[in-house]
Amino acid sequence: xxxxxxxxxxxxxxxxxxxxxxxxxxxxxxxxxxxxxxxxxxxxxxxxxxxxxxxxxxxxxxxxxxxxxxxxxxxxxxxxxxxxxxxxxxxxxxxxxxxxxxxxxxxxxxxxxxxxxxxxxxxxxxxxxxxxxxxxxxxxxxxxxxxxxxxxxxxxxx
Amino acid sequence: xxxxxxxxxxxxxxxxxxxxxxxxxxxxxxxxxxxxxxxxxxxxxxxxxxxxxxxxxxxxxxxxxxxxxxxxxxxxxxxxxxxxxxxxxxxxxxxxxxxxxxxxxxxxxxxxxxxxxxxxxxxxxxxxxxxxxxxxxxxxxxxxxxxxxxxxxxxxxxxxxxxxxxxxxxxxxxxxxxxxxxxxxxxxxxxxxxxxxxxxxxxxxxxxxxxxxxxxxxxxxxxxxxxxxxxxxxxxxxxxxxxxxxxxxxxxxxxxxxxxxxxxxxxxxxxxxxxxxxxxxxxxxxxxxxx
Numbered sequence: 001x002x003x004x005x006x007x008x009x010x011x012x013x014x015x016x017x018x019x020x021x022x023x024x025x026x027x028x029x030x031x032x033x034x035x036x037x038x039x040x041x042x043x044x045x046x047x048x049x050x051x052x053x054x055x056x057x058x059x060x061x062x063x064x065x066x067x068x069x070x071x072x073x074x075x076x077x078x079x080x081x082x083x084x085x086x087x088x089x090x091x092x093x094x095x096x097x098x099x100x101x102x103x104x105x106x107x108x109x110x111x112x113x114x115x116x117x118x119x120x121x122x123x124x125x126x127x128x129x130x131x132x133x134x135x136x137x138x139x140x141x142x143x144x145x146x147x148x149x150x151x152x153x154x155x156x157x158x
Numbered sequence: 159x160x161x162x163x164x165x166x167x168x169x170x171x172x173x174x175x176x177x178x179x180x181x182x183x184x185x186x187x188x189x190x191x192x193x194x195x196x197x198x199x200x201x202x203x204x205x206x207x208x209x210x211x212x213x214x215x216x217x218x219x220x221x222x223x224x225x226x227x228x229x230x231x232x233x234x235x236x237x238x239x240x241x242x243x244x245x246x247x248x249x250x251x252x253x254x255x256x257x258x259x260x261x262x263x264x265x266x267x268x269x270x271x272x273x274x275x276x277x278x279x280x281x282x283x284x285x286x287x288x289x290x291x292x293x294x295x296x297x298x299x300x301x302x303x304x305x306x307x308x309x310x311x312x313x314x315x316x317x318x319x320x321x322x323x324x325x326x327x328x329x330x331x332x333x334x335x336x337x338x339x340x341x342x343x344x345x346x347x348x349x350x351x352x353x354x355x356x357x358x359x360x361x362x363x364x365x366x367x368x369x370x371x372x373x374x375x376x377x378x379x380x381x382x383x384x385x386x387x388x389x390x391x392x393x394x395x396x397x398x399x400x401x402x403x404x405x406x407x408x409x410x411x412x413x414x415x416x417x418x419x420x421x422x423x424x425x426x427x428x429x430x431x432x433x434x435x436x437x438x439x440x441x442x443x444x445x446x447x448x449x
Binding site for chain 1 (some may be wrong): 163169170178184282
């Protein structure tokens with residue numbers, strides 16, 4: 001998946017807000033959905049993120065990267081608000097219809113930030129440095145977070 | 159990349175593809191942007207007005223000799239209201255949704271002003287307008303605490319249509335002043351002005367009550383003892399004797415005015431005298447200081 005947000009990281013810059021919107025609205029909703037598990041929440045928070053980008057457009061060097069940071073951090077916050085719901089990973093087996101359902105259910109058992117790291121690494125194909133930049137955490141936190149997440153997922157999915 | 163990582167790549171992409179996701183529409187985003195921008199501009203206008211109006215009022219008062227502020231606030235001084243003739247034009251600049259300004263309205267006298275909180279919609283029993291006098295506890299037949307609708311209807315009988323009617327939220331006391339404990343963020347203030355007379359109504363639930371007034375000679379009103387605005391300080395002393403105090407307040411080198419306090423059993427009225435004539439009086443308790 002190559003998005004304008006990634007191009008931004010490499011120094012690209014969309015000419016207009018409309019251009020960024022057209023290129024990024026679907027990828028950002030997908031990204032948010034994989035972190036939140038909710039299509040409705042994903043649409044809403046991507047909407048809000050675009051509003052924020054528009055309001056700061058003139059001051060942004062890399063609006064695509066900023067947009068992605070907004071989306072991911074809003075999705076993580078959203079997920080934290082939903083943490084009262086306990087997910088039994090193994091119980092997810094009963095509703096599995098596709099192979100990805102099991103993986104998606106396992107993902108839901110991770111802490112919000114760890115889940116975001118996994119999604120950014122294995123869906124958005126971002127480097128650990130880019131993930132650290134997006135989540136505004138040290139790269140060491142990303143390394144350990146990804147390692148622990150993979151250990152957890154391996155236990156559940158094996 | 160190991161097997162688990164490959165699986166994650168494939169399954170996350172598949173899950174995202176399979177999800178029935180709606181992306182936001184550009185029109186919706188722009189609507190939100192414009193709504194937020196309107197709110198931002200309104201907040202800015204309100205903030206500017208809160209700072210600018212008192213400053214302009216003071217500046218005008220110094221230029222034309224009309225008093226607007228209490229130079230010597232005391233513990234029991236909880237209102238310092240402006241001369242309505244100096245502020246009416248400035249207060250119409252804001253269009254905050256919580257601030258409603260109408261000019262020349264409230265013809266029915268029911269206390270309705272735009273969409274802001276107002277008094278009851280029923281027709282009030284209107285006290286006689288002939289008994290209006292400047293008093294520490296109101297304006298004669300209308301007293302502090304009376305429902306806004308009744309008071310405005312009575313005053314409209316006497317003075318005609320208000321020249322300004324504004325509803326605005328309480329914006330907080332200045333750091334250097336004492337504020338009544340009932341003044342809080344839920345307090346809504348309504349100011350209705352006629353030529354020479356400003357009145358304030360306040361409440362937190364839409365049941366506004368008459369709380370303060372400020373008058374100049376243009377109102378033509380007099381006190382119950384017969385003192386008229388515009389009368390000389392000697393006349394003030396003659397009418398009220400030792401119940402009146404006069405203090406000189408110099409707001410600039412060589413320029414100043416007399417601050418007049420009249421203490422009566424019902425309370426006190428305060429005002430200013432320029433060129434040895436009483437130019438304004440005010441009484442009551444308001445959360446807001448003249449903006």
